[in-house]
Amino acid sequence: MAETLFDRLWQLHRIADAGDGADLIAIDRVMLHERTGGVALKSLGEAGRSVMDPSRVFAIMDHVVAFTSGRGRNDSRAPGGNVFITETRAMARKTGIHLIDTDDARQGIVHVVAPELGIALPGASVVCPDSHTCSLGALGALAWGIGSSEAEHAMATGTLRTRKPKQMRIVIHGTLSPHVTAKDLALHLIARHGAAGGQGMAIEFAGEAVNALDMEARLTLCNLAVEFAAFTALIAPDKKTFELVSGAPFAPRKRDMTAAMRHWSMLRTDEGAAFDAAIEIDASDVAPMVSWGNSPEDSLPVSGVVPADAKAKALDYMGLAPGDSLIGKPVKGAFIGSCTNGRLSDLRAAAAILQGHSVAPGVRAVCVPGSQAVLAQAEAEGLDAVFKQAGFEWGAPGCAMCFYAGGDTFPPGTRVISSTNRNFEGRQGPGVRTHLASPATVAASAIVGRIADVRTFEPVLEGV
């Protein structure tokens, strides 16, 4: 029978029927971060249990690490947050799992680091107590976010007991227009079908527009699947995928590479395989998108106006009224970074817009590369100079201003244009009004000091 890529991945990891409609699934890699992983390690130890195979578990510091350059190894951006760093470090050492510490040259946001290092591989099952683990489906990995209890289960047994989810295919035809990115595509999908539109399904993205995306853009697209309430997302691996992972430190050793490539090349959906749901999108319908409310489904083409039926709670929080146009709304904050858009291509796209410009007076603009590797390459290309000359702060890798954990952020009420993934109430700080957008749109808006259309914006020289 014709199988989907997801069927195949599930079958490859299915150890047994676990009863009650669940399967016992083999977990190849567990990743942890200090915010939710430390507690899993701790409670595993308290229960007197050990990690079954420490060589397949990775702890990475990213969520509450300070993002000021030159940070010390225990410095947290969250008041009291250093205990998450020190306790996770101590437990990682005690259990013998891999530790990628705050001062490690490999450090960065877990979902950015995993493909760089080959922790996530095509066909591998990867879990992490973090909802954006679905990003790694972009490599053709069976990757999904779990809770801390499930992380304990995966570490103690090398497995999870899970019911196989339903499946959806999202085919994206045609070509994305200039200045329209994977971020815009994902926001377009969520705006059109709702934040619950993925219905807990495993989603395979396919079609010529997806094939044309580079690996970083694919990671961005799959990253946002959780904002669509998907179980996870997947893209069939191809030449671009194999190129990305083959040089990585945790990639298959040379002597295993031929077998691995043979295995990876069968990771695709058969002609005629059945899905439980399907969505088709024409890439040429997608415009640069900006969110207006407190759910990613509250997103619009940048030229749009706040809908007449907008929820009062969101309007009140965001300081908007129905009929307001997004373009021209003054912003006082801009952030580029996160596991959604903190990779090299994102920084390049933003720098291309910023080159030769400055951010508008009164705008606090911050760029935090997603990993040390991204930071090093960006600096080698001189991108840091472009950001700094434009007036951006240039931070040290981590989640940074993607979420508020106490500590430094924008003042309450600040309207912020952000390359992150969540515009929830308080996500970037109490009262902070987050508008999600692509890195290029963030850069253009920072220059203008207002939400701007990256395709047509004109820098205004206020006060000159």
Add this chain to the structure above:
Amino acid sequence: MSEPFRTLTSHAVTLMIDNVDTDQIIPSREMKTVSRAGLADGLFAGWRYNAPGTREIETGFILNEPPFNEAKILISGSNFGCGSSREHAVWALAEYGFRAIIAVSFGSIFRANCARNGLLAVALPEDHLEAVATFASGGDNITVDLPDQAVSWGTSQANFQMDAYEKRLLLEGLDPIGLTQSSQSLIDRFIADDRAERPWIYPQTAK
């Protein structure tokens, strides 16, 4: 592991909005230690207290109003518990005293977390949900029956669907790790075969 769940009769708090995310259930700034405990005070902190970081009660927020401050059931809209995977959201709800959440749908990680902490997540279609919410907002008790998979209020009743595995976890208060470790020989055999098939998955060290 957790207290077995059978039936529950209680007041219910209604929070009739969609997409209540785990950042609202427990703001990140309220996660102060590497622990599953001590989170109840931070539950819905952004809505319950009148300024971030304070414990000054925001009057008018339903969780602060008797009899709803004693409710063990929470009713909300669609996609409840979306967003961050933080299990702290479930730990906070459970520690505060909630034992069941009724909503149109749930974030899938949140829902899985519930079953592992003795918290029952009940999905009801919109019309039933509205009826039960309207009833509960009058301050009368409603009943959730897990063995029969039914919610009843006044003279009305609605059945709900439930994942069989999660139902068992809740009914028996099972420890899933212990359960899985009883199949250790199956796991060992799988790994031995898989190691031959996909040796690169099992590196002892990085190259």
